[in-house]
Amino acid sequence: MRLRPSTSHWGAFSAGLDENGHLQVSAHPEDPAPSPLLGNLPSALTDPTRIAAPAIRRGWLERGPGPDPKRGHEDFVEVGWDEALDLLSAELLRVRSEHGNEAIYGGSYGWASAGRFHHAQSQLHRFLNAFGGFTSSRNTYSYGTSAVVLPHVVGTATDVLRNGSSWPTIVANTELLVAFGGVPEKNVFVTPGGVTRHHTPGFLAQLADRDVEVALISPLRADLPARLDVRWYPIRPATDTALMLALAHTLAVEGLHDRRFLDRYCTGYDEFERYLLGLDDGIVKDAAWASALTDIPAAEIVDLARRMAARRTFITVTWSLQRIEHGEQPVWAAIALAAMLGQIGLPGGGFGHGYGSMGDTGDTGPDFRVPYLSQGINPVKQYIPVARIADMLLRPGTRYQYDGAERTYPDIRLVYWAGGNPFHHHQDLNRLRSAFAQPDTVVVHEPFWTATARHADIVLPTTTALEREDFGCGRRDSHLIAMHRVAEPRAQARDDHTIFAGLAARLGIEETFTEGRTAREWLEHLYGSWRQHLAGKGFSVPSFPEFWEMGEYRLPNTETDRTLWADFRADPVAHRLPTPSGRIEIVSERVASFGYDDCPGHPAWLEPVEWLGGERASRFPLVLIANQPHTRLHGQLDGGAVSQAAKVAGREAVHLHPEDAGPRGIKEGDVVRIFNDRGACLAGAVLTTDLRPGVVQLPTGAWFDPAGTICVHGNPNVLTADLPSSQLSQGCTGQHVLVEMERFAGEPPGIVVNRPPAISRKRDM
Missing domain, CATH: 3.40.50.740 (Rossmann fold)
Incomplete structure (x- = not known):
């Protein structure tokens, strides 16, 4: 059998057909961490859902x-x-x-x-x-909201999303990594166009070797590898902006913010500080206020702010945080928070977006x-x-x-x-x-x-x-x-x-x-x-x-570790940002001029409809997180061996806390019905304590298999709201949705999406 080279969005490999015509796949020999998704390839050629003819x-x-x-x-x-x-x-x-x-x-x-x-x-x-x-x-x-708001704040989306600090720089210099949304290892195996050597898992391991302190701010413990010793803040979904504002408030009232950096490199801070102090709306955005929204104790919020100010701190925000209502706000607020720390442009300090959202973020490979x-x-x-x-x-x-x-x-x-x-x-x-x-x-x-x-x-x-x-x-x-x-x-x-x-x-x-x-x-x-x-x-x-x-x-090695932010910090006049002020716009007069009530001119807490503190929660008391799967890329090759092995009762697995399963009579392996007023889907229950109570996690990508308004296969997008993040970006809000869940009684409907639809053949073909 001769193996021939090829590549995929989740890794380079060699493949060939054995004597029985079965596809054999071997990862690239230089890949230090081959993706398990390669295991979905062998059945792709002969999958029963292949389309045979026009x-x-x-x-x-x-x-x-x-x-x-x-x-x-x-x-x-x-x-x-x-x-x-x-x-x-x-x-x-x-x-x-x-x-x-x-x-x-x-x-x-x-x-x-x-x-x-x-x-x-x-x-x-x-x-x-x-x-x-x-x-x-x-x-x-993936990041449609960020792509619109970032140019208003820092003048560019590309440099934030593609040319941030490298993982070697973070590992060597960062003392405290504050990860909003974590750094989900399952996502780093994927890069558009392919990837030959997966480096990020190794860099994550080096964080532990160097004793870098890691603060995981996420409802899901799995948003950072289990092997990392992290301090987990199981935040209420969609309240990250409130936490960021409270951290910023603590920095401001305790004099821990870098006023020199704010004056030289930013515009609008004084107006933002008025908002933090509640001087205009009467709401002080302090730790006690945020604690009631986030479920994180006020003392822990204050303590985290102090540790951030005392150490070389890198703040990272996953793309998932902007795939929600008002998704502009956590991205903008994190930049404002990093600016207050004054470490933007320093090795291992500042702000990053998308670490753990894509395999190339933080990579050091050739760039052309x-x-x-x-x-x-x-x-x-x-x-x-x-x-x-x-x-x-x-x-x-x-x-x-x-x-x-x-x-x-x-x-x-x-x-x-x-x-x-x-x-x-x-x-x-x-x-x-x-x-x-x-x-x-x-x-x-x-x-x-x-x-x-x-x-x-x-x-x-x-x-x-x-x-x-x-x-x-x-x-x-x-x-x-x-x-x-x-x-x-x-x-x-x-x-x-x-x-x-x-x-x-x-x-x-x-x-x-x-x-x-x-x-x-x-x-x-x-x-x-x-x-x-x-x-x-x-x-x-x-x-x-x-x-x-x-x-x-x-490819020729053209790697460089000098970023836009290092040049900007060295000389903000010669390397002014492409914003109206040439600086980081903590307040954007241009965005404010649009008059959008769902996206004001500075980072702000705007209560979403789909969250545990809202009115809908009385009817649908669980927050479903529809994140990326670890068994496939989006919905690709859902019929592959790796994807199928993770199914429960032939359906997508939904993870829930035992405290939520018990009152509903749900046991491990049960088929459950997840529903709201948009529709319903069936899934297989997996019980775990690695997420906060009140939250369930059902990944996207199960092939949509409708029977009426219910998807019998477990696609969460039958439940999510088709509403824009805001009038500014019109981005998607598919990350969170409020639902209720119950054990499915009786024999569940069969799955039909794993075979072709009804097809007849014209005689004159």
Whole structure:
């Protein structure tokens, strides 16, 4: 058996088929901590939900395009590739002619493959741009709120999210790590585009070796590895901002804040201090006030503030904290708190965002762009914040606010999705099902019968990464990996480029889309252009045949540990921030000018609807945390061995405290019903004391399997609210939701998402 190199978002590996045709996978030999998610790969090629042939929803095939509540409920008819592409090209032309290119929404949130050429989003957007453009999306579900608020506070999101302090600097210099949301080790195995060497688990271990004090502020103990001796503050969910404000209040009233730093590097502190002292609203944001909200004793809050002021302190906030109502506030408040400590720009001090949210945060690998496919220019300037897709489809023509501007939702007639699964990412899935009934046509490229494919009209089967050639490399990755084809395409599956090339030929834009190149020729061209670029910088890069034969190229080491903050601290005039003041804006006059009641001009405590202290808690007394799974990337390969092994009674596992299980008569392994006024799901109970009472944890990514308004497989997004974080960012709020839980009585419904939907075959195929 010959193992060939490849990579994935969760790690580089080699793979091959044994004598029985079974896929064998071996982690990259230089990876010090291979991801367990590699164990999901062996079954991917032959998963029973693989899509075998182009399929058309029967109602669309028989009745034609148009809004249809039967979308997601009807069977499919398999057709030949020519018929499928003919139908689709005709529909694209109709929509463009009758409604314009703005009526086409190009979904494709990404994450389909680590390959940089067969990157589904790039292929789709390149095709639609060649066709005249499309309505696009902006930002991400991951950190869409931060991406909007950070430029107002520090002038940039990229430098905070991508170029913060390195883990070696933190390990060597930090004395106290205050981790809001922890540093969840399960997430550090993933980096978009791939990762060859997973370093973060080793750096976390070094924190213990150096006796770095770690304060874990999270309802979940698992948000830092169990091997670390941490001081755990099991905070009430969604109250981190209140704790930060109380810590800041203690610094202010005890004179522990760095006034020189605040005067030289920041603007607006005096107004923020008035807020902390309650001089205008009459509410003093002290430790006693925060204790009533957070359930952390006031004395512990004061003690933590004093320890932070006395030591080199690094404050980190996970992305999860901004995926809630008013998610701008914990990010902004943490920056204000770090500024008050005066350690921003010092080695091992200051503020970080996303440590433990992605594998490349804090990494020290090479930092330059690898070969990629140009998407071209989109002539259509209409876009939506990515998490507002259901609003757009359900309320065309509605005006809404976004980052200080009034915008209008377009009237979308065709949704085209290639790569990604909105029925994983999005909230309130029953509402999303209603939204997906509105367009005239929904088109999906997919290898598997996901919920998104099942809610489409035209479904085109695509290859997996192991069935085509590509190259992959993630941000800060050490290697560019040649992704060799390991297996032949399943049934009639084609890669996205081939599908779009076929459509482009029918639409008269083939030359614009393909530029006369095959997929292999594109790989050689993109690599060759990149090689020439690096040669101009003095780097020696092997030819494409040499690279392909070797299977990888070790990227030149361009690591640097100098950050934006070090330069800014050294000279805030020469290295002024791209904010209106050139400094850190603890108070933003621009944000204040927007007049948003859900996002004022400085960090503030704003009571969310979905939290244990709110009115809804009387009906739904548990806070469900819908975090990222440790058994898969999002919903990818949910049928894989690692993901399936963690199921309980065939359903996603929900973790709850024994104090919550006992009164409800729930025992380990029971099937439970989790519900609120949006819907319900079934899950398998796991009892643990590693979370605070009143909190239950159900990860995202179980394939949505609806039976009426209930998901029988355990997808928490049937429960979450499809509401924006604020008018500023319009980010998603899917991290927390209030629920109730009960033991499911009787025989639970069977799971059907693990097999294809009803399909018939046309005789003329």
